[in-house]
Each structure stands twice: as C-alpha cells, then as structure tokens.
Amino acid sequence: MMRIRKLHTRIIFAFSVLLSIVLIVELAVVNSVVSQSANEAVEHNLLAGERLFNSIQKDNIKRLSQSAGILTSDFAFIKATATGDHNTIVSVLLNHGGRINADISMLVAPDNRLIADTFRSSASDQKFPFPELIKRAEQHGQTTSIVMLDGKLYQLIVVPVMAPLPVAWLALGFVIDDKFAKNLKELTGLEVSFLTPVSGQERLNVLATTLSANRASDLSSDLKKVSETSGASTKVLTLAKEEYLARIDHLKIDDGTAAITVLQQSLDVALAPLFNLRWILTGLGLFALIATLIAGYKIARNISKPLVDLSLVAQDIEAGHYSQAMVVSRDDEVGQLATAFQNMSKGIASREEKISELAYRDRLTGLANRTSFSIAVNQEISKPSGQTNNFSILLIDIDRFKEVNDILGHHIGDLLLQEISHRLQTTLDQNHVLVARLGGDEFGIFIPTIDQDETIKLSQLILAALDQAISLEGHQLIASGSIGVVQFPTDGADFNALLRHAELAMYTAKRSNSGFALYDPSLESTTQQNLSLMAELKHAIEHHELQLYYQPKVDLRSNTISEVEALIRWIHPKRGVIPPDQFIPFAESTGFIATITEWVIERALEQRGAWQAAGFPLSISVNISARDLLNAKLPAKFAQLMQTHNASPDWLSLEITESAIMTDPEGAMHVLNQLHQSGLHMSIDDFGTGYSSLAYLKKLPVNELKIDKSFITDMENNPDDAIIVRSTIDLGHNMGLRVIAEGVENQATWDALMAMGCDSIQGYFVSRPLAAEKLMQWLQHANWKFSPAAHRHLPTGANHVSS
Numbered sequence: 045m046m047r048i049r050k051l052h053t054r055i056i057f058a059f060s061v062l063l064s065i066v067l068i069v070e071l072a073v074v075n076s077v078v079s080q081s082a083n084e085a086v087e088h089n090l091l092a093g094e095r096l097f098n099s100i101q102k103d104n105i106k107r108l109s110q111s112a113g114i115l116t117s118d119f120a121f122i123k124a125t126a127t128g129d130h131n132t133i134v135s136v137l138l139n140h141g142g143r144i145n146a147d148i149s150m151l152v153a154p155d156n157r158l159i160a161d162t163f164r165s166s167a168s169d170q171k172f173p174f175p176e177l178i179k180r181a182e183q184h185g186q187t188t189s190i191v192m193l194d195g196k197l198y199q200l201i202v203v204p205v206m207a208p209l210p211v212a213w214l215a216l217g218f219v220i221d222d223k224f225a226k227n228l229k230e231l232t233g234l235e236v237s238f239l240t241p242v243s244g245q246e247r248l249n250v251l252a253t254t255l256s257a258n259r260a261s262d263l264s265s266d267l268k269k270v271s272e273t274s275g276a277s278t279k280v281l282t283l284a285k286e287e288y289l290a291r292i293d294h295l296k297i298d299d300g301t302a303a304i305t306v307l308q309q310s311l312d313v314a315l316a317p318l319f320n321l322r323w324i325l326t327g328l329g330l331f332a333l334i335a336t337l338i339a340g341y342k343i344a345r346n347i348s349k350p351l352v353d354l355s356l357v358a359q360d361i362e363a364g365h366y367s368q369a370m371v372v373s374r375d376d377e378v379g380q381l382a383t384a385f386q387n388m389s390k391g392i393a394s395r396e397e398k399i400s401e402l403a404y405r406d407r408l409t410g411l412a413n414r415t416s417f418s419i420a421v422n423q424e425i426s427k428p429s430g431q432t433n434n435f436s437i438l439l440i441d442i443d444r445f446k447e448v449n450d451i452l453g454h455h456i457g458d459l460l461l462q463e464i465s466h467r468l469q470t471t472l473d474q475n476h477v478l479v480a481r482l483g484g485d486e487f488g489i490f491i492p493t494i495d496q497d498e499t500i501k502l503s504q505l506i507l508a509a510l511d512q513a514i515s516l517e518g519h520q521l522i523a524s525g526s527i528g529v530v531q532f533p534t535d536g537a538d539f540n541a542l543l544r545h546a547e548l549a550m551y552t553a554k555r556s557n558s559g560f561a562l563y564d565p566s567l568e569s570t571t572q573q574n575l576s577l578m579a580e581l582k583h584a585i586e587h588h589e590l591q592l593y594y595q596p597k598v599d600l601r602s603n604t605i606s607e608v609e610a611l612i613r614w615i616h617p618k619r620g621v622i623p624p625d626q627f628i629p630f631a632e633s634t635g636f637i638a639t640i641t642e643w644v645i646e647r648a649l650e651q652r653g654a655w656q657a658a659g660f661p662l663s664i665s666v667n668i669s670a671r672d673l674l675n676a677k678l679p680a681k682f683a684q685l686m687q688t689h690n691a692s693p694d695w696l697s698l699e700i701t702e703s704a705i706m707t708d709p710e711g712a713m714h715v716l717n718q719l720h721q722s723g724l725h726m727s728i729d730d731f732g733t734g735y736s737s738l739a740y741l742k743k744l745p746v747n748e749l750k751i752d753k754s755f756i757t758d759m760e761n762n763p764d765d766a767i768i769v770r771s772t773i774d775l776g777h778n779m780g781l782r783v784i785a786e787g788v789e790n791q792a793t794w795d796a797l798m799a800m801g802c803d804s805i806q807g808y809f810v811s812r813p814l815a816a817e818k819l820m821q822w823l824q825h826a827n828w829k830f831s832p833a834a835h836r837h838l839p840t841g842a843n844h845v846s847s
Contacts, residue, residue: 693723720745753787
C-alpha cells in the first residue's frame with residue numbers, strides 16, 4: 045500500500061474517509077430503522093385485517109341467524125313445509141335469501157333428505173351433504189360452520205323449522221369467493237386469498253384470491269408446507285419476484301378438510317418511501333463529501349504551509365544554527381508552535397553549553413567521570429610509539445558501600461563519596477594524575493610515567509587515607525577499599541582490556557582482604573576456574589564431595605568443650621580441598637546457597653545423632669548466609685529436618701553475620717523470631733566488621749556475639765584492637781549475651797581474653813577444624829574435657845533480653 049507523505053493530502057484523505065464512514069453508517073442506520081418500521085407497520089396491518097375478517101365472519105353469522113329466525117317464524121313457510129308445498133318453499137327461499145343476499149338456501153327434512161334449495165334443481169332423493177351440522181343443531185338449537193360445496197367455500201347456518209316440533213331444517217349461507225375477497229381487500233387494503241389442499245398434489249387449490257394469476261400460482265406452491273401445520277403464522281413470501289409479508293391462518297371446514305386464509309401486503313410497496321429517502325441521503329452525502337474535500341484542501345494547505353517553513357527552521361537548529369529568525373508570524377496555535385521553536389532553540393543552545401561543561405565531570409563529587417577518564421587513557425594509548433609513555437591505572441571499590449546506603453540512607457552515602465573524593469584528591473595532589481568516579485562507589489586513577497614500586501606505595505597511601513574514621517552527621521564510618529592495579533602496555537593494549545584486568549585484580553584484593561592486588565594473567569584462569577566451580581557444585585553434593593569439618597569451642601568458665609562449629613569443605617577429585625570462601629560467594633549470588641545450607645543442616649543433624657549415640661552430645665553451630673535469611677521458608681525447613689531426625693533444639697545453634705542481618709533488617713527479624721520461637725540458639729558472627737545498628741541489635745533474638753578474628757589476631761600488638769574486644773565483651777554482657785572470640789592462636793591471647801571476661805574461645809590454639817572421626821580421637825587426648833551443659837551458661841549478672 046502506497047504511503048501518503050504529504051500532510052495536507054493526509055488531512056483531506058482523513059476528512060473524506062471519516063465523512064464517508066459517517067454517511068455509510070447513517071444510511072445503514074436509516075435503512076435498518078425504516079425497514080424495521082415498515083415491517084412492523086405491514087405486520088400491524090395484517091393483524092388488523094385478520095381482526096376485520098373475523099369481524100365480518102361474525103357479522104355474517106349474525107345476519108344469517110336473524111334472517112333464519114324470521115323465516116322459520118313465518119306461518120306460511122311453516123305451513124308450506126309441513127304440507128310439502130315444494131313450489132311455495134322454493135319461492136319463499138328465493139325471496140327471503142335475496143333480501144339478505146344469501147348465496148345458498150336449503151330446506152332439509154328430518155331424515156336428512158334435501159327438500160328444496162336455491163342454487164340447483166332439487167331431487168327428492170338427494171341428501172343434505174352436511175349431516176353433522178343437523179346433529180349439532182339438534183344439540184344446540186342451531187349451528188354455524190364453513191363448508192365446502194361444489195368446490196366453493198360457504199359460511200353456513202342451520203336452524204330448525206318448528207311446528208311445534210322440528211319438521212325441517214333451514215340452511216342459509218354466504219359464499220366465500222373472489223367477490224368476497226375483493227370486498228375484504230377494499231376494506232383492509234390487503235391482498236386476500238383462500239386456498240385448500242388437494243390430495244396427492246404439490247400445489248394448493250386457490251378457491252378465491254385478489255392476486256394476479258402468476259402470483260396466485262406462486263402462492264399455491266409456497267404454502268404447501270404451511271397447509272400441514274396448524275395455527276396462525278406470519279412469514280415472508282416471494283411471489284413473481286416480489287416480496288410479501290403474509291398472515292396465514294387455517295379455516296376449519298366441517299367435512300374434515302382444511303382451508304387456508306392468507307392476508308398479505310407487498311413489502312416493495314411498503315418500503316418504497318425508504319428507497320426515495322435513500323436516494324435523497326445519498327445525494328446529500330455526495331454533496332457534503334465534495335464540499336468537505338474543497339474545505340479540507342484549503343484547511344490542510346493553511347496548516348501544512350507554515351509547518352513546512354517550521355521544518356526548515358528545525359533543520360537549521362539540527363545543524364547547530366540557533367540564531368535563525370522565525371519565518372512564521374501568526375497568532376494561532378501554529379504561531380504558538382513557532383514561538384515554542386524559538387524558545388527551544390534558545391534552550392538547546394543554553395543546555396549545550398552546560399552539557400559541554402558537565403559532559404566530563406561527575407556532578408556529585410566534581411571529579412572526572414568515566415567518559416573523561418576513557419578519553420584521557422585512550423589519548424595516551426593512541427600516541428605514536430615513540431611518544432607513548434608507560435602508565436598505571438588504579439581501580440578502587442569501596443567495601444560495604446551498599447550497606448551504608450541501605451542502613452544509613454543515600455544521603456549519607458553521597459556524603460561519604462564526596463569525602464572519599466576529597467581524600468583521593470588530597471593524597472594524589474600531583475601533576476598529570478587524573479582521579480575519576482567511574483560509577484557508584486567505583487573510582488579510577490590514571491597515573492602516567494610511574495613504575496610498579498611507586499604504584500604499590502601510592503596504593504598503600506590511598507588505603508591508609510581511606511582507613512581513617514569519617515564522621516558524617518553523627519555517624520562514625522571507616523571507608524576501607526580494595527584496589528586493583530594494572531600497567532600499560534604489559535597488562536592490556538586498550539582501555540577496555542585494562543579496565544577489565546584492573547577489575548579482576550580489585551576483586552582478588554577484595555576476596556583476600558589484602559587491600560590491593562596487581563594484575564596477573566593467572567587471575568584470568570582463576571576466575572574461569574571459579575565460574576566452572578558453580579557448574580560442579582550440584583555434582584559435588586550428589587557425589588558426596590562436600591564434607592563437614594568441626595572446630596571445637598572452649599568454655600572459659602568451666603574449661604570444657606560442649607560445642608563445635610560446622611565448617612564446610614569441598615574435597616574436589618582434581619583440585620583437592622577447596623575452601624568455602626572460593627565457592628560460597630558464587631553459591632550465594634546464584635541462589636544455590638539454599639541447597640548447600642539444607643545439606644549442611646541435614647549432615648549436622650545426622651552427625652549430632654551419631655554423637656548422641658556414642659555418648660558425646662556435642663552441640664553444633666552452623667552458619668546461615670544473607671540469602672538464607674531472605675528465605676521465608678527457612679524456619680519451616682528447619683522444623684521439618686529436625687522432626688525427620690528426631691532432634692531437639694539444643695542440638696544446633698545458628699551463626700548469622702551482622703552484615704547478613706542488616707541487608708534486610710525487617711525480613712531478617714521476622715525469620716529470626718520464628719527460629720527463636722522454635723527454641724534454636726543464635727549467634728551474631730564476625731561482630732564488629734559491619735555497619736551494625738544497636739537499635740536493631742537489642743531487638744534481635746540472639747544469645748551470643750562472636751567477635752571477628754580480625755580484632756583477635758593482633759590484640760597483643762595493637763591496643764586499639766584490644767580496646768574494641770574489651771568493649772565488645774562488656775557490650776555483650778550488658779545486653780545479656782554470651783561472647784565468644786574466634787581466631788585465638790596463642791596462650792597470650794587466651795590469657796588476655798580470660799582476663800577480659802570472655803565466655804568462650806575458638807581458634808587454632810585449641811584445634812584446627814577436624815573431620816568427625818578425628819574430632820572424636822582428638823577429644824580423647826585433649827586438654828579440655830567434654831561437658832554437655834557448659835555452653836548454656838550465661839555471663840555473670842546477665843539477663844538475656846530476648847529469652
């Protein structure tokens with residue numbers, strides 16, 4: 045279909061199509077309404093004609109009855125009847141019948157013999173053709189009926205001649221013929237027909253009609269099936285190619301046959317006014333269409349011409365010429381559009397200036413943005429080989445920045461990013477160093493002409509600057525970061541490769557908590573190996589490659605062991621032992637952690653049952669991830685597994701990191717409350733490493749705080765760590781919680797924690813994580829004995845707020 049491109053042509057076309065549709069709909073509606081009205085009027089006429097026909101029948105019966113009554117009361121007629129005076133009887137019948145225009149008069153003897161009639165010569169041996177009428181007259185005094193006689197229909201009445209007993213029966217009647225039909229048509233304006241079926245023929249016999257011969261013939265054929273039914277009906281008949289609406293009824297004839305009466309009116313005649321109206325409306329519609337096309341052309345040209353002029357102005361604006369004068373001067377909507385074009389041109393010019401100014405700057409921090417950073421790097425890369433200098437790129441990602449946004453709000457997050465930007469600029473106040481915010485909490489630093497040793501020193505300076513406490517609207521934060529370092533050209537030949545390799549190095553630093561990492565090609569294969577681990581995790585569960593190791597915890601008050609922590613290990617058939625920090629993060633990111641958690645709980649319950657039978661009912665603590673806490677079905681799964689293994693709540697305790705709790709505090713609170721109600725003990729793991737909120741901490745149904753090993757390992761040499769540990773122990777006790785320290789590796793740390801009032805310890809100083817069999821062997825020779833009740837002791841003077 046060819047597309048119409050000109051606007052004025054489209055307008056004219058739209059006007060004409062719309063008007064054509066309106067005219068067609070109008071004609072269809074008028075045609076439908078008028079046709080329906082005409083049909084209803086014709087049907088009304090038919091019903092009125094039917095009522096008139098019935099009324100005429102009743103009037104004829106009344107006339108016949110009155111006339112018969114007069115005649116049968118006449119003494120001379122009675123005497124002539126009684127004496128058998130045939131000539132007098134015939135004379136009286138002719139004279140009296142003529143006065144009422146009767147078409148038939150008959151006198152019948154009591155033995156059903158026809159004494160005299162007026163329509164044919166009578167013979168003494170002829171019988172009255174309708175004996176049933178005599179019988180009905182004997183019962184009711186008189187009777188009326190429609191009869192068929194000599195191929196004609198008659199409306200007949202039969203009355204007795206009394207002297208004083210019946211000496212004869214008088215029959216008077218009117219014929220129903222073409223004359224009768226014509227008179228009825230003059231009264232009703234309808235075509236009238238009377239028909240009767242003929243045995244063995246496909247057509248009906250037309251007794252009387254006002255129709256022409258060919259129409260009467262078609263009517264005789266069409267009504268064959270109607271003759272076989274009873275009751276009145278209305279239908280459309282086609283006679284001589286002309287449609288009629290007909291009212292069809294049945295007349296009961298006394299000899300057992302049936303006659304059909306048909307009243308009909310031509311639909312073509314009834315609808316003739318509609319045809320005239322249709323031609324008038326069609327003519328008016330064509331006139332309106334032509335007028336619309338002419339008016340539409342003028343209106344379309346009046347609209348399209350200034351629009352063409354405005355399109356030329358728009359082309360100038362597209363080319364960057366914003367000072368072009370408007371060529372349209374009107375005070376209507378088109379003039380308003382022209383004014384809007386002029387204002388738009390000025391606005392675009394103004395915004396382009398601002399865009400040019402801000403295109404390469406991050407609005408929040410004022411640093412260069414990613415575009416500016418890539419341009420600077422690519423310009424350096426694209427220099428001729430003799431002029432290209434080696435340079436380094438540092439990619440910095442702020443640790444746990446999402447938690448700052450989620451817990452403290454985006455306003456504090458924005459302030460933190462601004463402070464970090466200021467510290468980076470202050471630390472890197474050197475010529476030719478470009479600091480950029482690449483997006484979110486990710487920063488890039490472009491440093492030309494610097495060797496690897498200087499890059500390492502610079503990375504350490506940046507980490508030290510970030511590690512200083514930041515105070516933002518009453519919140520104390522430490523914005524530690526992870527840095528990935530690449531160098532050109534050894535670590536990549538283009539910007540995208542350099543940035544991707546820097547990202548790999550950054551994630552390596554983040555996983556190892558080393559602060560920064562230099563890119564090494566081996567990281568590519570390591571990353572690919574980590575990705576392939578996900579495909580092998582399901583296989584590892586199904587083929588029993590995962591195992592639980594158990595690290596004992598010592599209760600410092602009783603110097604006994606009653607609890608162990610279950611730690612998962614993957615014994616890979618090709619790669620050997622894979623520590624959990626290499627595959628658990630991937631499992632959490634894909635949602636497979638739920639399957640692993642269920643496996644750990646089930647294995648721990650099985651092992652607890654085995655120890656119960658062996659006389660060592662050690663309580664087992666298992667770790668719950670952030671994804672697990674977002675699973676509302678976790679409490680039900682716990683209940684199901686504990687019921688399966690016939691376990692009691694003291695068999696297990698749960699360790700949840702505070703960062704997992706703060707990911708979704710409300711959701712975590714709901715799940716933890718359900719777990720607590722089932723009797724499970726819970727511990728906050730790695731306490732002190734996240735942005736925890738004491739407001740939430742006091743509401744959590746936990747029993748224990750577990751101080752992260754990062755504060756324990758260097759307690760002897762770092763007074764700040766010792767202060768944090770002591771404060772945490774005091775905080776936990778004041779809240780009614782037990783406190784356990786992990787990462788204890790020597791006697792001095794043990795003694796210090798004992799002096800601080802720590803409740804339990806865990807670490808290599810006690811034992812490395814052991815398989816279940818080796819743990820049993822270790823317990824036989826350990827310096828600490830087994831005690832099943834030790835882990836239930838609360839700190840002295842404590843009153844657990846959630847129990």
